[in-house]
Amino acid sequence: MITLGIETATQVVSVAVGGDDGVLGMVEIAQGRRHAETLAPAIEFVCRHAQVAIGEIAAIGVDVGPGLFTGMRVGIASAKAMAHALQVPVVGVSSLDLLAHPLRHTSKVIAGVIDARKGEVFYAFFLPTPGGVQRVTEPRVGSIEDFNADVMARGQDVLAVGDGACRYRDELDIGVEVADLAHPSVASLVTLARARVLRSDLEALRADDVQPMYLRAPDAQINWSVR
Amino acid sequence: MRAVTVDESTVVLGIETSCDETAASIVMGGSDVLSSVVATSIEQHVPFGGVVPEIASRAHVELIVPVIARAIEEAGIADTRIDAIAATFGPGLIGALLVGVSAAKALALVWDVPFVGVNHLEAHLYAGLLEDPDLEFPLVVLLVSGGHTMLVEMSGPGRYRLLGETIDDAAGEAFDKVARFLGLGYPGGPAIDREAAFGDPEAIAFPRAIPDSLDFSFSGVKTSVINHVRKHPDVSTADVAASFQTAIVDSLVAKARRAARQVGAKGLALGGGVAANSLLRDRWVEACDEDGIRAFVPSRAMCTDNAAMIAAAGWHRLGSDGPTSLEAGAYPGLRLSMD
């Protein structure tokens, strides 16, 4: 079964196709932040060079955030439109899960931390489990102080990952180690989406509406409630 | 990519997401509208008195695929019958445009058909041709909406010359601001149109056009309305609305007529959201009758943002310029390319 992964929720645009034995092709563009310009050509390139016909794609995984609103929407609109045209299931996976999953072999608590701008981060905590990670807190948005307080409350060593962890490296609590990895992994996206499709009822997945995870009200609504 | 010959049987899926409407349409041969579906998030913007970009973008990403699916279903065609995907890539709200452009490129990839980026303003000009393909050139088009007020000479499909435009507010913007000031709500165009029906259009003489130019200015009228109401707090709101609307429509019609005379136009066409205004529509037809030229007033559904006009413009663009690269983005400040 061929699975396509689309990751555009942070500064990076990445695309991968996976088959039954793992990733067949992958492209990652970390500079430019031109999601809409890069995505479709990247999908075309990856499929062509991995010798996968677009029509062979049997499932699509997409990063639904939290992250950059515009980037997330580019990926989600593309994934939903492709899934509709191909008549295949589409699976949404959180950017925080895609940060934590590659670190599943650690023994520490993992924190996915994404830069949310305005002095805030999106974050959630994960525990490594056999073969993967398990998210143990709801994704939330807060200041670095909020994040540090949550780390303190856990009372365990934390391995933080993501562009938010990198940006605020110097302000993080002692007991927090920052992984070099900064971007949600599209290889993990392909793995996780494929696993979800294989263990789900396809009809349910097809009807499943993949929703962006914003974690913030639109700006204008906040202003309105303040007035 | 499959080679495309653009002819009467070419089927284009049009997609429009530049502002608060999420629209999709199937058009055959550039003029035969097989379906046209429009969803809008306007109700979510009403409390703010204007379109909130982030709210519009969130609505687009939810609506885009269902709207496209419905357009195809209503057209009664198979997906394989679609020869090209056209989407608005500017001007408009960047986050909103990107949703439509992304979906369009994704469909083009899967169906292996060309993607065509369409200029929203050019599409409004095609709205006229869509309902009347036999329209003769040269033609003067008044494109009047919340974001634009321009007089364009169209000497043939895809050939334009800008004759005049607003130097301050767009006409639709003036309607919104005055409606808001009068407490008539948002969107202002329909609100003023409704209120004006109960008022005397000659009650108050608000200033008209700038003489000797085909450019427009509406901020003076808007300021006069505000000053008048402050000076006469008991004035009838209906009279103010009617007099204001008449002042705006007078200057739109007068400049359009002068432009038509100047270029020897065979007809005068209206386009854009403000073209749904009742008084403007009536006066447009009267003026053309008097001047012995053809009036073209599109249906209200074709004046406001829709995807049939995007598909039609896309059909013409594909024929003249071929497909747009999948590396294209969205261009919020895109202008009409002029001769």
Ligand SMILES: [Zn+2]
């Ligand atoms: Zn428009």
